Amino acid sequence: MRVLVAMSGGVDSSVVAGLMARAGHEVIGATLQLYDQGRSLARGRTCCAGSDIDDARRAAATLGIAHYVIDAEARFAETVIGRFADAYAQGETPVPCIACNQGVKFTDLLGMARELGCDAMATGHYVRRVDGPGGAELHRPRDAARDQSWFLAATTRDQLDYLRFPLGDYPDKATVRAEAAGLGLDIADKPDSQDICFVPDGDYAALVGRHRPEALEGGEIVDREGRVLGHHEGIARYTIGQGRRLGPAAMVAGERQAVIEVDAPRRRIVVGPRGHAGRDRLALRAMNWLIPVPPATGLEAEVQLRANETPRPARIVPGDGGAAEVELAEPALAAPGQACVIYAGGRVLGGGFIAAAPPAGLTRSTT
Known part of the structure; x- marks a missing residue:
């Protein structure tokens, strides 16, 4: 089997390339150069630029596989960095890793793999792909601490059918590092990437300001009734549930406050008592179902509203045009722009993005 492996220069993707080669497959390594290499040299916990490309090239040489570097800076700047800044300027909290996966990785790079005649594309993500009775399924990995x-x-579903995730069955990162050492890779002890890769200094608000200056213009902090409680230094510095940067608005009438809305058109941050700031109904857009679309009566499952939170019971009602409505068993803080992922146990059933208001075409069951 001919397999293209997406190699970021980290331990995980390098091990995947080694595992595929050891299994006897014809392996082609491909590394996307996503942003200015020079800015990444000062920080060693990013990916896909600077020394990471050299690490990927060296790993491929050690494994004896072909390796190519693809210049994807312009595409990445448009589909990930630009949209990241736009989202904050619109009062949303984006997930750039999802945009990257669905843009330059699982669309562009996967398309290139098909053009090269590859039978599959493999990555170092910690998930499991299971061949079920209805086709490929996406499941949580064995190592819950690294669940992606x-x-x-x-x-x-078409992408999932083509993709492979060899690390999903590994019990922990220590085992993966041991595998890297056994393959002769000199990056076995390389630290994991943890930053937003295109913000090497960690100051995402400054990046948003360079692209969308209005997102850092000052404005009012108000309560639900519009009473001015304080002032802020840019809506890009706030997300739903946040209690920091509120100044005198952090405590009102003895109650701790939290951000409950980012009103971008009026450059206002709306706060309310933290214990009463949640919502029990959410509108989703851009739904992607990994199962047949449920009936109009809805689906009982669990949803996860942030990357590291515990899933919560909910009823999901599909709508028209890629929309859906989520009825939560209990209110929760939900930030527009974040993903709402639907699970049945460890299996991913689908997911969409939280909308600030019900999108056009949303229908609700009356049964």
Whole structure:
């Protein structure tokens, strides 16, 4: 089998390339150069630029596989960085890793793999792909601490059929590092990437300001009734549930406050008592189902609203035009722009993005 492996220069993807080669497959390594290499050299916990490309090239040489570097800077700047800044300027909290997966990785790179005549594309993500009775299924990995299924919920059924995730059955990162050492890779002890890769200094608000200056313009902090409680230094610095940067608005009438809305058109941050700031109904857009679309009566399952939170019971009602409504068993803080991923146990059933208001075409069951 000919397999293209997406190699970021990290331990995980390098091990995947080694496992595929050891299994006797014809392996082609491909590394996407996503952003300015020079800015990444000062920080060693990013990916896909600077020394990471050299690490990927060296790993491929050690494994004896072909390796190519693809210049994807312009595409990445448009589909990930630009949209990241736009989302904050619109009062949303984006998930750039999902945008990257569904843009340059699982669309462009996967398309290139098909053009090269590859039978599959493999990555170092920690998820499991299971061949079920209805086709390929996406499941949580064995190592719960490294679960990346939330970030891959936008993967389509066609993409999932083509993808392979060899690390999903590994028990922990120590085992993966031991595998890297056994393959002779000199990056076996390389630290994991943890930053937003295109913000090497960690100051995402400054990046948003360079692309969308209005997102850092000051404005009012108000309560639900519109009473001014304080002032802020840019809506890009706030997300739903946040209690920091509120100044005198952090405590009102003895109650701790939290952000409950980012009103981008009026550059207002709306706060309310933290204990009463949640919602029990959410509108979703851009739904991606990994199962047949449920009936109009809805589906009882669990949903995860943030990358590291515990799933919660909910009823999901599909709508028209890629919309859906989520009825939560209990109110929760939900930020527009974040993903809402639907699970049945460890299996991902689908996911969409939380909308600020019900999108056009949403229908609700009356039964």
